[in-house]
Amino acid sequence: MLILQGMQSFELNRSDLLRLKTALDSGDQELKKVLEDYHASEVAILFEKLLPEEREKIINILPVDIASEILAEMGDEHHPEDLLISLNPEKRSEIIEELDYDDATDIISQLEEHEQQELLSDIDQEDATEIRNLLSYPEDTAGGLMNTDLIKVGIHQSKKDALDEIIRQSEEMEEFYTIYAVDDNGTLQGILSIKDVIKARTDVLVQELIKTEFVYVESGLDQEEVARLISQYNLISVPVVDRKMKLLGRVTVDDIIDVLQEENTEDMLKISGVSEDEELSGNWRDAVKSRLPWLVLNLGTAFLAASIIRHFDSTLKQLTVMSAYMTIIAGMGGNSATQALAVTVRRISLTDLTDRQAYKTVFKEFLVGLINGASNGLIVLGVALLYDGNPMLGLVLFLAMTGNLMVAGLTGASIPLLLKRFGIDPAVASSIIITTFTDCIGFLLPLWLATRLLL
Template sequence: MTVPAAQLDYLRQVAESGDVSAFLREAAKLKAPDLSDLLAELDPKFRLRIVQALPPELVSEALAEMEHDEHPEAVLAALNPEQAADILEELEPDDAADLIGELPPATASRILSYVADRADLERLLAYKEDTAGGLMTPEVVRVPVSATAAEAIDEIRRQADEMENFYQVYCVDDGGRLVGVLPLQRLVAAPPDRKVEELMEAPEAVAHPDLDQEEVARLMARYNVAALPVVDRDGKLLGRVTFDDVIDVVEAESTEDLLRFGGVPEEEEMGASWKEAVRSRLPWLFVNTLTAFAAAAVVYWFQDAINAAVVLAVFMPIVAGQGGNAGTQALAVTVRRLALGLIPRGQALEVVRKEVLVGMANGLAVGAAVGLVAAVAGGNAMLGVVVLLAMWGNLMVAGLIGSVVPLVMQRLGADPAVSSSMFVTPVTDACGFLLLLGLASWLLL
């Protein structure tokens, strides 16, 4: 929360008192991100009164800064259609499309009917939200490739007044197809009669409107560009995706992957109540409970061995736990490499081979240390050998499972991050128990 707690409390009191003029005086001092935090904190009824009194441009900036799980579209839906349309018209087209796209179709249609220039919004709404088309803004600065430097500068001045900011100038032919990018520094330094086609550069990268947002973020990071042009199949320039939108994408995707990695459904919002959290997490816990029975079955099968050598029970959680840790490490590395596109086609076996070798090396080192403790504490050298071999084998299996499972799940079209709690830990637990108790039955008993 960027607003100091004392100031937030004061502003809340002012809002709840109904003193709109006092609140407006304070709100004028806030930056858009701070105002968005405040609006998210207010009771919906009080928030509606404040939003109705604030200037549309101020409300639009605050709504654009609100997080998805704070439901800025609810603020829009609570207003009458004309007020909501005024706010939408103050937003960048891509931000406006994101907001209106979260509303029920009937509500969205009513609001759009009051938007003066809704053609851009309707075009953006035709694209899926998590694609380049859903992220892009149609507002771009474009100049004809046949123009001179002087004509291009005049055209840039004319178009720049109609948009908030721009990072690149795009060169298009008579059919509106993207043919190059014009660096501003080169344009300003060029003689007035120099042709744009002599100054422009080839685009570093382009995106089609149906490209997934993760791929868009990856392209922009790879080529280090502040904006990425979006073109259709014929090469016609449709718009651009800017870095601020990509930052939001990276944050959202990272949050989603982290939640899934922990077995928490992505539908659970950060501000969810404890009851909503229980409803979303409980099914996953039941699934994990079922898979955990595999490890329990191994223990049940070898209960005679445990009764004969109770000391084995001391090392069972150590062997299983270290296997789970190693499997999670391999899983995290593999999932991250998949997310970043760092596993070229045909290199999957090399990734698995590396993780298995890492597991073998780590298993030997950790197993030797724990085996030494077992031999000394148990007064039996063979017990140390059993623990060493079990640890070595389990960490090798952990490397195998932690790398193979996400690769297989991706090949099947499933989310690799989901495999963490569902497969890796139960498998390494069961394998650890099986190796330790099986070797003990063979070598000790």
């Protein structure tokens, strides 16, 4: 029996992988014995380093309930759909029917249309209908995220009838948190907990127990908004309805954890100039295809910065020391802008900023840039006095550092807000624009000031 209490999070390591590989070569009985020591989520992690035929062998010897859980735990980048479609029809049908509808839909949606139809034609008609219904929703919406497995009772039912209905519906469900009360048309009227039902008098009706003030989401709502609502109101699950309040399904907190990880990864890749289409485990061809366009665009902005240096060629010939200092100033500006950009994009992703909040955000980052710029400018001024013995050079560097970090804070906050206002994803385009600003200003300010004050 596997006991998880007190265990730390599982990480892929060589010893576990070697043990599993050895068991794969030792026969089914030894393999089953080894697999008993691992949770389904841990096996899913180990699958990352196994060959497709090795994954298939493991799935085929495991009970359907564990095999289905492993597929549900596999990351999209490791293609559980390919593993599913490779199994014999009987095994894969059993797995699909064992999976929660939302997990089954997530996996099947990655297959080609003809493969989807092939799988769905082999399973129970009721299950196939539920999955086809979920496939009709965009995957990044509440509808695409929801599970249609839920407990619902009629508002006109008595406590006894409601309890009987709850017991009947829960037989095929692993867990449920909330009971939904609907009218005769399936319209959501309220929610209640099993505790409320148990404590109530025998003759009480469901409509007397329900809470009519509750949080719900429409099926077309973006998954980030769903995650924000669940987080804001500390919910375990939230009902999904259509525009007429007909109950469609529910989104649970475990799905939201996956959404938050996905969205955070997506934003991080975008800010870094990497396409969200690039899989973390993809090959070098996918990586090149994803990143090369951004690097070419960066190269164009680099030429713009280089043209500024060319313009002040005579200044650099007379003041060669500026070639070292201006790279420091430009680099500091880039770092400061990245900090402001990350904070602002995160703030945008968490909430829709009002105009007042947007102005306050820009002013705050401008002020932070001013203070940080002046502080670092004083350090550079001290270095110039110590090594070069030139107070005016120190003043030029102080002004340039202060000015560039002010620009960095201002652009790092204002550009993503402006892009958001014009309907452009700020995480995608902000980095390129801000890098251009900080590089150009980082070279222009020290060279222009040196030309005016030192020559």
